[in-house]
Amino acid sequence: MTTLRLRPEDPADEAPVARVLAAAFARPDVATPPEVGLVDELRHSDAWIPELAMVAEHGGEVVGYALLTRVRVCSDGGAAPAPALALGPVAVAPHRQRIGHGAAVVQxxxxxxxxxxxxLVVVLGDPAFYRRFGFERADRMGLTSPWSGLGEPWQALVLPPSASGEAPPPRGEVVFPPPWAKV
Known part of the structure; x- marks a missing residue:
């Protein structure tokens, strides 16, 4: 029985990840889905955190992907922006969907x-999927973004505190890096 291996992306995974993204986000009206270019641009930005680009590998094949990149939360009070993460894109190869690979790579x-x-992690996505990880409406947590008006799909998750202690999560406008403006 082949098991699913979860690990950070390495440079050899760029083409397989692009194939998974292209297949998962395929649309008849677009040759290459924008998610493919988004990941490539994020890789070459200061938002990239290599340890947080995760792949799911099954039988030596990259079949899933979840990316967390740096965003900033700017409060109205003039304090320095607080660091946070954006989850996305998340993708699973069509032939491996609906068997838990997406949930595994996100976790x-x-x-x-x-x-x-x-x-803190923010995401724009299906509430039914992301709720299982503890995500809830971001607007109820005092977080806004260009997607705030979408309601339930604009979500946030406060991660468990680290050994350094618990600080309250930031509130304010979530500012995404420039590559996100193209999606």
């Missing part, structure tokens, strides 16, 4: 973020 990314002492 691996969230676990890695917790180990690094990260405190």
């Amino acid at each position: 691996a990314a969230l676990d890695a973020a917790t180990e690094l002492g990260e405190r």
